[in-house]
Amino acid sequence: MSSRLATAPSPTGSARPAGRRGLLGTVLGKQPIGSAFVAPYLVFLAAIFAYPLAFAVYMSFHDYFFTAPGAIVDRPFVGFDNYVTVLSDPAVRRSFLNVGIFLVINVPLTVILSLVLAYGLNSAIRWRTFFRVSYYVPYVAASVAVVGVWLFLFNENGLVNTVLGPLAPSPSWLVNSKLAMPTIAIYVTWKQLGFFILLYLAALQNVSKDLYEAASMDGAGRIKSFWNVTVPGVRPATTLVVLLATVTGANLFTEPYLLTGGGGPNGASASPVLVMYQKGIEQGNPDIGSAIGVLLVIGVLLLALIERRFVSKEDR
């Protein structure tokens, strides 16, 4: 992938001045047909995404609950009340902390493992097809399906503990408040890795072979050339992987919902989206749920901005 990966739209044709079309060109852009190309997508975004999202933001500032059509109820504007409620709720704060723990484990692990495995796969090696298929399979299979096996493997009397014998943690993985979140983080890493390997594989195609040759001429070993050539060569892809892993990780829901039965033990594995679901949908407080969602979105946006600066700093 090129160095433009994961950046704001960079004006591809900007080398040429936008003079020819004059005023119309400045108003509509140089290729106004682009508007027609994105129109269906834009309509989709407006209809399916912007409206409900705006609705959620609206709810978060009101004393809101869902009603049947025709029911007349008062839904006063309450300013930041819902946000205050949310922020002073220890369960919510805990869930944000949990997802922080999750990201700290999941994101670096994802980046390292997917890069190393992609690097390994990106060469003429025996059984390459077999390897690729095996790495993608977890990504393709439904979480609902795979969670069942993990429960079987990681429960107190499961295979993992049987194999570990006296080394098995007590309390067991998913009911141990220190291990529940890391177990989930590892599960998600395992599940998603195939996709990220795919991204890295594509990026590796663009690392020039000349660079490797030059490195080996300088007497660099395998590890050194990996570090000096491959890692910088795929930096744009790394930015993308970090961002996508963060974003999907921050929206963690299915795994605590299914794997630890609603965020147990004691909410040690509850994620913000899970709490949002419990409060907003199960308990019928969509205003509170929306406030959690909005805070989460803001948090993730900030985090993504910071990560982008951090990861791609040498790229600029």
Add this chain to the structure above:
Amino acid sequence: MKFRSRNLIAALLAVGLAGTAAACGGSDSGGDADAATQARGAITVWLSNNKEEVAWGKQMVAAWNSAHPDQKVTAQEIPTGKSSEEVIGAAITAGNAPCLIFNTSPASVSQFQKQGGLVALDSFSDGKQYVEDRTGKTAEQYKSTDGKYYQLPWKDNPVMIFYNKKAFAKAGIDTAKPPLATYDEFLATSRKLVAAKAAKAAIYPAPSNEFYQSWFDFYPLFAAETGGKQLVEDGKSQFASDEGTKVANFWRTMYAEKLAPQEKYTGDAFVDGTAAMAVVGPWAIATYKGKVEWGAVPVPTSAGKPASETFTFSDAKNVAMYSACKNRGTAWDVLKFATSKEQDGMLLEGTGQMPLRNDVAGTYPEYFAKNPDYKSFADQAARTVEVPNVANSIEIWQTFRDAYSKSVIFGQQDPGAALDGAAQKVDQLAAQS
């Protein structure tokens, strides 16, 4: 290559604009309620999707349809599991809920009612009368705070302690009259079972954090200990009491001594012999057939109350009429038809669940003569406690569950202190309406 925050702001602005439109979304008016109670025509009903109930539902619908070809009933299935509340809530909001749902959890009624999603059965001239005649005194627990019935108490599953006779025999415990009446007896029996390796766990209530799990560990014992109190009464929480603490400490001992595991189990621990006992209602008997030799006793109390004085949790599922229903006259007739003596008998026959009507045992004597196993449940059905019908019901249960999980299941806090803390929050929640 700077991220263009200007673009982000523009995008957010676009979202904001859509929001203004969202806020101005119109609402269509509800129509004339009185006329609706008379309206007749085709209706849709939802059934719970477990095998026995679907079979019952299908024959009920078929019987109705053949007698009323002009008022056709269509039945659809929804799962009993976690997502059913969500599905019903969404359908209410969208205005496409069916007329009747034969699977309405009493815990959700206050929320659905607040949403304007339910029809008060009192709006039918014979509504209140019918509910109270059919169910008797127990109906009182299903009244909403405004004094109306938004649900028809349909059937319950009074929970009891099931025990595995083989496991008990293996541990050398009397299988006809096992000592399980007091907490001390129950604990001693549990220790024996686990020590004798008759089962991995003495009993295995789901230790996970879903709001409803307390209905199958704390609540039945609490109902028994207090002689029939609900979790919340007259807007005040009742569990931070001596009785509540006794129950909590009892379970704490079970977990602390590893007589009850802390990790959730996939499958049925009682059926596959992992647990020697279970807290469950008569619906489960069908699933035990041919797999477990079971017996059932009332839930324990600290002092060992006699069975005839022991209350328990009802685990009822009710029928409610939803406000999206156009042909309410037909819906009301179907509701009465489906809960008639005959149809209730079919339900009992087919599912083993107890219709919530006066004196079940006396109404269907042949059934209980044929199925003596169910007799104790019919007897127990007379002394059941429902979840309180109060505002924020589910949030209250979740609050309770969180405190219970932390203190009783995982022992990170003193159970008494945890209950006190939860009581404060619950009182606040119950006070909102």
Add this chain to the structure above:
Amino acid sequence: MKIPWRFITLLLGAFVFLFPFYYMLIGSLQAEPDPTVRGAFPEPGNLTGENYVEIDKAISLGQSLLNSGIFTGGVILGTMVFGVLAGYALARLQFRGRGVVFSLMLLVQVVPFQLLTIPLYVMIVRSYGLADSYLGMIAPFAINSVAVFIFRQYFLQLPQELFDAARIDGASELNTLWRIAIPLVRPALLTGVLVTFIGPWNEFLWPFLITKQQDLQPLAVSLSNYLTTVSARAANPFGAVLAGACVLAAPAVALFIAFQRQFISSSLESGVKG
């Protein structure tokens, strides 16, 4: 080199990745669950197809698969047509509002779907009247934003000269896209299909909200209904769950294996850039 480290690492990795699936298959064929190490190996006395027979009895597999196919196919079609157009425009065309569309696309990925579920449901059912229809099922997923993003990234990599030449020749943008750009980004399209495929294929809450008619429900919905009700009473509940998991995963994995050759070779040998 003496020791093929690379190969051994990959082999070890593959084991970690495949083992749960192997275990899923074995577990689904067991008559009795066996959590010991020996349970990880097939044991003739403990093998049975019963778990699958029960699923087949409870669910009409053909209809569910067809529904899944329509649902997933619709989403892939929408993404392939409109998503590619959008991705191309975002990468290669300059027009008013491009930055806004791009930011919106990023924003979509940050917002959790659960936040939107109920407003979306109300809108699709009440305003658009799409309850109990394939269209209502497809609508929220119709254009996958991650795929759009991937398309854009790939289109961005193509050398500018290609497009300049086409424009000088007077080719229309649609023509350029169809004849020049798309053939060069085939791996991106396949990645897009894969990313798009798994979402609707595995989604169960949304299609279930939208349709209560069983003959419209996709496999994931039927299976999760089956699992909530039937599994606890099956002879081997764990086997039943795992068999359900296998049935759900199998078509996805099979499709993937069928297409992987094309998918992988094109991502390696395409002439995108040496």
